Amino acid sequence: MNALEINQLKKTYNNGFEALKGIDLNVRKGDFFALLGPNGAGKSTIIGIICSLINKTSGHVSIRGYDLKQFPREAKQSLGIVPQEFNFNVFEPVEEILVNQAGYYGVKRPEAFKRAEVHLKQLDLWDKRREMARDLSGGMKRRLMIARALMHEPQILILDEPTAGVDIEIRRSMWAFLQEINKQGTTIILTTHYLEEAEQLCKNIAIINQGAIIKNCAMVELLSELDSECMVLNLQAPLKKAPSLEHYSTRLIDQTTLEVEIKKDEDVNTLFNLLNKQQIKVLSIRNKSNRLEQLFLRIVEK
Amino acid sequence: MYLQDNITAYKTILIKEILRFSRIWLQTIIPPAITMGLYFIIFGQLIGSQLSDINGYSYMDYIVPGLIIMSIITNSYSNVVSSFYGTKFHHHIEELLVSPIANITIIAGYISGGVARGLTVGLIVTLVSLFFTQLSIASYITTFMVAILTATLFSLAGLINAIFANSFDDISIVPTFVLTPLTYLGGVFYSIEMLPEFWRNISLFNPVLYMVNGFRMGMLGVSDASLSTAILIIVGFIILLTSICLWLLNSGTGIKK
Numbered sequence: 001m002n003a004l005e006i007n008q009l010k011k012t013y014n015n016g017f018e019a020l021k022g023i024d025l026n027v028r029k030g031d032f033f034a035l036l037g038p039n040g041a042g043k044s045t046i047i048g049i050i051c052s053l054i055n056k057t058s059g060h061v062s063i064r065g066y067d068l069k070q071f072p073r074e075a076k077q078s079l080g081i082v083p084q085e086f087n088f089n090v091f092e093p094v095e096e097i098l099v100n101q102a103g104y105y106g107v108k109r110p111e112a113f114k115r116a117e118v119h120l121k122q123l124d125l126w127d128k129r130r131e132m133a134r135d136l137s138g139g140m141k142r143r144l145m146i147a148r149a150l151m152h153e154p155q156i157l158i159l160d161e162p163t164a165g166v167d168i169e170i171r172r173s174m175w176a177f178l179q180e181i182n183k184q185g186t187t188i189i190l191t192t193h194y195l196e197e198a199e200q201l202c203k204n205i206a207i208i209n210q211g212a213i214i215k216n217c218a219m220v221e222l223l224s225e226l227d228s229e230c231m232v233l234n235l236q237a238p239l240k241k242a243p244s245l246e247h248y249s250t251r252l253i254d255q256t257t258l259e260v261e262i263k264k265d266e267d268v269n270t271l272f273n274l275l276n277k278q279q280i281k282v283l284s285i286r287n288k289s290n291r292l293e294q295l296f297l298r299i300v301e302k
Numbered sequence: 303m304y305l306q307d308n309i310t311a312y313k314t315i316l317i318k319e320i321l322r323f324s325r326i327w328l329q330t331i332i333p334p335a336i337t338m339g340l341y342f343i344i345f346g347q348l349i350g351s352q353l354s355d356i357n358g359y360s361y362m363d364y365i366v367p368g369l370i371i372m373s374i375i376t377n378s379y380s381n382v383v384s385s386f387y388g389t390k391f392h393h394h395i396e397e398l399l400v401s402p403i404a405n406i407t408i409i410a411g412y413i414s415g416g417v418a419r420g421l422t423v424g425l426i427v428t429l430v431s432l433f434f435t436q437l438s439i440a441s442y443i444t445t446f447m448v449a450i451l452t453a454t455l456f457s458l459a460g461l462i463n464a465i466f467a468n469s470f471d472d473i474s475i476v477p478t479f480v481l482t483p484l485t486y487l488g489g490v491f492y493s494i495e496m497l498p499e500f501w502r503n504i505s506l507f508n509p510v511l512y513m514v515n516g517f518r519m520g521m522l523g524v525s526d527a528s529l530s531t532a533i534l535i536i537v538g539f540i541i542l543l544t545s546i547c548l549w550l551l552n553s554g555t556g557i558k559k
Contacts, residue, residue: 013559048559051396051399051400052399052400052558053396053399053400053558053559054558054559055554055558055559072402073304073402073404074402076400076401076402077402079400081396081400083396085393086393087392087393087394087396087397088394088397089388089389089392089394090392091325092318096318096321099314100314100318100397101397101401103310103311103313103314103315103317104311104314104315104397104398104401104402104403105307105311105401105402105403106306106307106308106310106311106402107310108310109313109314109317148397152401
């Protein structure tokens with residue numbers, strides 16, 4: 001049984017804008033799934049419909065086999081949502097936000113307080129439990145929304161840009177946390193603008209553009225489509241012009257920065273041999289852009 | 303299990319609502335008590351002492367039930383309208399919409415919160431009135447029943463207002479232009495028997511009149527309208543407004559895109 005099944009999902013807003021043009025999408029149980037797309041592609045509309053925040057125009061959404069319209073209670077019970085925008089009461093204490101959320105799912109208060117303690121400690125918010133939510137930093141607010149989404153122990157967790165505006169240290173700790181709960185069996189659906197994040201975390205991916213799914217496959221399969229990578233070399237000595245290297249196209253960005261395009265069937269050792277022959281010393285090497293980012297741009301711009 | 307979950311969810315909303323208005327007691331509890339205290343002093347003592355008795359009661363005694371029910375009406379209404387509109391404005395209504403909680407439970411939770419605030423303020427106003435008059439309650443059952451039903455009715459009205467509201471202006475229009483005139487013209491400060499026949503007949507179309515007089519019947523044992531008519535009208539409106547609220551939430555009007 002799939003964790004999420006979407007069939008022919010369409011949404012036309014009152015102003016006539018067709019946000020979704022008949023989406024079909026399946027997410028397997030236990031998956032860590034990336035839903036990517038440029039701004040306005042329809043990601044938030046899909047998530048809004050799954051979360052019952054937006055009324056669909058037509059189509060079907062099933063969560064763990066339960067049709068969202070026919071069996072809303074069973075379907076909603078399985079879902080945990082971490083939205084893009086902060087949507088908790090900023091005038092409530094942190095712990096109360098979690099306990100209330102659990103209560104909406106039928107978790108009694110004594111049990112809700114126990115769970116709140118566990119999740120607040122897991123997400124380094126225990127010391128802030130008595131503080132008003134408005135007094136938390138941006139990163140803390142993001143973690144609060146993750147803790148809140150976990151209060152009813154959902155089997156599926158949907159995260160809509162969970163690390164937006166979060167510094168790299170917190171982002172990485174959030175990644176580790178999400179990977180851990182995915183290992184424990186929670187299906188995770190992630191939308192993000194940090195493609196490095198999707199590449200590192202997700203097993204499967206769908207790319208949506210202009211209301212239609214234009215790619216849906218395993219992350220490994222998608223990355224294998226990349227036929228070249230652009231590497232940036234930091235050189236020890238300045239060059240006046242880009243060196244000519246057989247099989248490699250090169251471009252001098254500035255006197256000590258060289259860009260080299262390496263095709264899929266070419267190796268880096270040969271490149272370094274050629275550079276050595278010309279006595280060009282390399283201090284460091286890095287990928288010009290994230291691999292998924294290159295593919296994403298190529299697919300979306302087609 | 304489903305029922306048990308909804309009972310837990312109902313309790314959660316109710317506790318949340320009580321904590322909300324308790325936390326801001328300087329805005330929610332104290333001002334109505336001060337306002338009503340001023341009414342007691344100005345209308346009851348200063349002006350009322352110059353007026354003759356109404357239906358066998360001094361003017362002060364006569365207006366006490368009206369002022370208590372007026373505070374219940376305005377506070378139950380404003381509690382729900384401001385709280386529910388706040389959840390829409392700050393988007394934390396999404397916490398409720400994504401959860402499996404039944405819409406009737408959401409309605410019951412918010413209405414109970416409104417009733418709780420209405421009765422809390424009503425109790426405080428009653429205590430304030432003890433500084434000005436000696437209370438004697440003709441029927442505790444009638445008094446409590448009318449108070450709870452009236453608070454329920456105006457909490458429902460507040461919820462409908464909040465569902466349709468798109469700005470903070472929208473949540474003050476109905477109280478200012480509808481609720482306040484109806485309450486003031488609903489026999490809080492006078493008996494409709496004192497009005498010319500034309501205005502007396504017009505007053506009978508004001509639903510607030512029946513709540514004020516039902517409550518007065520409970521406290522003093524005198525009324526301009528029969529108690530059974532008052533109860534029927536209040537219960538009729540409660541059923542109507544509950545159906546409207548349920549339909550609005552089920553269709554997502556004002557809360558979903």
